[in-house]
Amino acid sequence: MKKSACKFILFVFLSLFAAVYAFAVPSGTYSALDYFSEAEQLRNRNDFLGATELYREALELNPKYGDAWYSLALCCYNLKNYDLALEYAGNAEKYSKNMDSVRNLQGMSLVCLGRLDEAEKIFSSILETSPNNIDARFGLAELDLLDGKISSAEFLYSEALKRDGTNRKALLSLALVSAEMGKTESAANYISQALESHSGSSEVHYLAAYLAAKSGNLREAELRARSAIQIQTDFDDAYALLSSILYTQGRYDEVLDICLFRIGRNRNLSDAWYLMGLSQKKKGDVEGALKSFETGLSLNPQDEVMRACFEQTVADNIPVEDSRRQGWASFHISKAREYAAKFDGPGERFEYQKALSVAPLDLSVRQNFADLLSREGLYELYLKQLDFISANSVPVVTQEDNVRRNENSPEVKKTAVQIRNEDSAEALKNLMAGNLSERWNVDPFYLDKTRWNIGLYFQKKNVRLIHADLEEIAVRAAGDIFSAVPSTSVDVLTEPIGGYSDAFRHARSSGRDYFIIISPEESERSFGLKAYIYSARTGTKTTEIDIYRTGNDCMARTLRRFRRSVLDILPIRGKIVSATNGTLLVDLGRSDGITAGSKFDVVRRGSIRTKDRGPGITYDEKNILGTFTAVTVNEELCSGEYKKRGFYDVMNAGDEVVLVELSENSGSSESVASSARPAADSSGEPVVQNSESNEDASSVKEALKIQPRESELVGLIRNII
Known part of the structure; x- marks a missing residue:
């Protein structure tokens, strides 16, 4: 009896050990289907990185697993790795049975890569064989949005909704498009349907929060954003939206708490550093704001809006003698050298002027700027820069060979650059002895050349997904770019206006010639500016300017083009x-x-x-x-x-x-x-x-052709899962 009991206990123990061992070492027992099933669960929770790893494990075991290739392509698409998404969708096409889904994913990846004609062919061919395919309509609608055909996109989303009355993407897309078109009631109706049909979706609550904030209902927006976070506690976009809503309400301490929480989870979130810097600036902590902006720019040096805000903060609060300004100007110095290497004189001049606006007492930058003026044949301006450098140079004792010394004294007399500058200045003064300023005894640089008085104004949106206060920063940057134009006096109103009538009243009472209402837009990869120019005398529209640039330096190139467009209508x-x-x-x-x-x-x-x-x-x-x-x-x-x-x-x-x-x-x-x-x-x-009319060929083509436009609306719809 005892032997039987012992055998039974031993059997149970070995069985339990085997079960524990099986769970502890799953790699030997997991099949491709097991990995795929777990990956699907992670993907449904929006954990695309975790799902990607498991899909790869499944494909290691079964390289012909079409559904795994397709789901892996979906993860890459949602992670914005569009090249990989297209490649993996091609692999899925070889083995998958659901061809329409695979081809739709290929089309959407092509849209994101800018290959719009190829994408349109795919979506159209799908609808020829499957007239009721919803995803193909979504693809064509996004193409219409990129072309600015918002009404056509609305029709396609409506057609998709007719075929599936509770489709989440159709409802959310229609809500966003309706809000963009000013159909507030329709937008509210669609988002209500989405909340009713998909109440457990964090994404639905997130977009409901965005639309509520856009319409000015900040209380409702805050509640919806918090609901999205409760449903999905790691939903970083919802935290970012909530912090923007709180910033709009002036609750800066709460904004700082959320920014610190986000940074604690991922220190590389440059947008969190940006909003933290703005909040610190609003609270009067200028040094804290500058440190936050510096950290954000170290993570994302190409964030032009953050850099503009940083430099505006420096201009408003930091003395020109502060030694830190030289380091802060280094970015523009590097950019100027890049333009010089490409023989782009206007770009080089723009960047040196930006560097001097940050560090006006940096004589090395001013020397480079002076040399540029000399190369462009602007010798009178060049001479003025040399005079400034000479007046502000400080002798430095050095043992370098490029200096002139007194043989009987170790004291340094002049560097090679100083000698060259003095020789150049003397030669130029001799050459200019008979010019008009000498003959008429007039210094042209002390003349008031102002001929045009222009006012810049902006209206502010309730919420921005990328950069809060974009309008204020952009209008100040637009005003700053006219500082080098002696014939214009540009007045920037840094407070938002209520509308056209406010701007007209202010401009007319201020004696302006023209007033311009500026409306900036941005996406992660582009910057656009719409400017409506009016006569301050009559209030009638003079013209309007619509500029859009993509890629690096898109904000700077947009602002330079804006200045050129304004100057092109001002008579000499x-x-x-x-x-x-x-x-x-x-x-x-x-x-x-x-x-x-x-x-x-x-x-x-x-x-x-x-x-x-x-x-x-x-x-x-x-x-x-x-x-x-x-x-x-x-x-x-x-x-x-x-x-x-x-x-x-x-x-x-x-x-x-x-x-x-x-x-x-x-x-x-x-x-x-x-x-x-x-x-x-x-x-x-x-x-x-x-000199700026001769833009490089690519810039001219970019300025003239009708371009597909990335926008906040397109980005939101594209991210709907």
Whole structure:
């Protein structure tokens, strides 16, 4: 009996040991189907990284497992590895039975890779064989959104919903599209249906929070965002949205808590560092904000909005003598050298100007900028930079060989650069001894050349998914880029306006010529700017500008193009500085695109006004005092012959000249027109070709062709799982 009991106990023990061992070492017993089943569970919980590993394990055991290839491609798509998604979908196509799903995934991957024509062919071919396929309609709808055909996209999503009345992606996409079109009631209806049919989906609550915030219902938005987090505790996008909602409400301490929580889980979240810096700035902790921005930029150096915000914070709060400014300007110095290597003069100049705005006392940067001006033939500006460098240079004792020493003293006298600068300055002063500024005893750099007063305004969205305060940062950056334009005075209102009437009232009362309402948009890989330009005198629309750029430096390239587009509609106007014996001195020169033989109307001071509609200026015939023809043209000044109109000469210094006709030499090397000067005739048509007009071929193509546009809306719909 005892022996039987012992045998039974031993049998039970061995059975339990075998079971435990089987669970402890599953690799020998797991099949491809087992790995696939576990991976599916992880994918359904949005753990795409964990699922990817298990799908690969399944494919190691069965390389012809079509469903595993397809699911692995789905994970890569959701992780934004679109090349891999396309490759794995191709493998799935060899072995999978569900061909339409595989081909739809191929099409969506092609859309994300920018191969839109190939994607459209795939979706259209699917609908030819499967007219009720919903996913193909989703693909075609996204193509319409990229082309700006939002109504067509709405129709396709509606057709998809007719075929599946509770389809989550159809309901959420229609809610987002309706909100974008201003159909608030329809958007609320679709999101309510989605919440009713998919109440356990964190994604549905997340998008409900976004739409509530977009409509201004921040309380509802906060509740929905918290619901999304409760359903899926590792939903980082929901934490980011909640922090943006709280930031909009001014609850900065709570924002900081969430940002620290997100950073604690993943220190590489540059957007969390950005929002933390904004919140610290709002609380008055400038040093903390600068450190947060610096950390964020070290993680993502190409985040142009964060860099602009960082530099604006530096400009507002840090003394120009602060030694840290030189380090902060290093990014722009590197970019300038990159542009120089590509022989892109306007880009190089822009980056050196940005570097000098951050570190104006950095003489090495100013030296590089001066050398650039010399290469561009702007010798008067070059001489001014040399004078500044000489006045601010500090002698440094060194043992280097590139210095001149007194043989009887170890004291350093001058470096090689100082010697070269002094020699260049002396030579230039000798060459310029007979120029107009010397002959007329006028320093052109002390003249007030302001001809145009422009106001910049913006309206603010309630919530931004990538960069909070984007509008304020973008409008300040747009204003800053005009700081190098001597003929324009740009006033930036850093508080949002309620609408067009507020902007018109403010601009008219401030005596502006034009006012511009700016609307920036961004995605992870693009930046766009819509600008509506109005006459501040009449309130009528002058023109509108729509610019979109993708890739690196997309914000900087957009802003440069915006400046050029504005200057292209501003007529070239000058002022009479002095007059003697029928000869006039005018404050226009080669930098403005003027060459000998250019003709102007001389107009009574204060009689020029903007046109009632469209670009350009107008003035009464009775206010034309005569004509002026440029004969001698320097960089910033020109002189020439004045012919009066009528019997009496009533022209005085301070009266204006308006370009009527450029000479035939305007395109020759004699002109060194700057990209930072007005370039239009009196009708507002550009007549001067400046240094930035010769963009590289790819930029010209990008500026002219109709491009597929990434946007916040497209990004949200694309991420719906």
